[in-house]
Amino acid sequence: MNSHAHVPEWTLVSLRPRGQHAAMRRAAQALGGQLLALSPWALLARTDAITRSALAQGLQADRVVFTSPAAAHAAARLAPLADPHPGQWLAVGAGTAAALHSHGAREVAAPERMDSEGLLGLPELAQLQGRSVTLVTAPGGRGLIAPTLEARGAQLRRVDVYTRTPLTPAPRTLQRLRRQPDPWVLALSSAEALAWAVTQLPPDLLARLRASTVVAASERLATLAESDGFARIHLAQGPQPLQLAQAAHAVVTARAPD
Structure with a gap:
């Protein structure tokens, strides 16, 4: 055990969007680790009149999926999120449901399994023949949801309320990553973020990251990480920052010498 309690004993690598690392940092620090933020993109909310109009229409659908x-949060900047009727609004997980609650919505369904598969398993999305469904989302990402809903007979509308602006890893961030001592643990909650890391990181850092441990938010992400050359992969209980940090800490603790 490190005798200096203030010195982190492990590093959690976060692939969250720029400005979205605070909760993950707190979770890692509470468990004796430190966080290295490696953002693949920045999020930019859309505020134009076309998106505003599309959202206003989309919120009237039989089912609205955030x-x-x-x-x-981006939708709340465009339209008031008044209470929907029961079963109308659905969230991909607890974090999304909490965001909707913070803007005044109370009737929001969310799965215990906080991923695309869990969302699609909700009873509200089982029988969709002839029903209108709106996806409130951003370009790219979550490619399983839309085709599955359409296959179930939904009349699907997509409203992109924010965009992702790709970022290039800053040299200072890369140097900091090179200086980080082992062990590293990669927190994985996005397939697109993993693809970004694989294509954007320099070869030396990518090799070192692949040699580290991945804590994946779902089995689907674990399979993707394995196909991208990551060998040590563990499943977290879900995509929440605390769940990923706890999984990372468990891995580090299990590997620590007596």
Whole structure:
């Protein structure tokens, strides 16, 4: 055990969007680790009249699916999120539901399994023949939801309320990553973020990251990480920052010498 309690004993690598790392940092620090933020993109809310009009129409659908907390917050800037009727509004997970609650919505359904598969397993999305469904989301991401809803007979509308602006890893961030001592643990909650890391990181850092441990938010992400050359992969209980940090800490603790 490190005798200096203030010195982190492990590093959690976060692939959250720029400005979205605070909760993950707090979770890691509470468990004796430190966080290195490696943002693949920045989020930019859309405020134009066309998006505002599309959202106003989309919120009248039989089912409205919010795919992320960012989607909920961006939507709230465009239209009041008054209480829907029961079963109308759905969130991909607890974080997205909490974001909707923060803007005044109370009737929001969310799955215990906080991923695309869990969302699609909700009874509200089982029988969709002839029903209108709106996805409140951003370009790219969560490619399983839309085709599955359409296959179930939904009349699907997509409203992109924010965009992702790709970022290039800053040299200072890369140097800081190189200086980080082992062990590293990669927190994985996005397939697109993983693809960004694989294509954007320099070879030396990518090799070192692949040699580290991944804590994946779902089995689907674990499979993707394995196909991208990551060998040590563990499942977290879900995509929440605390769940990922706890999984990372468990891995580090299990590997620590007596």
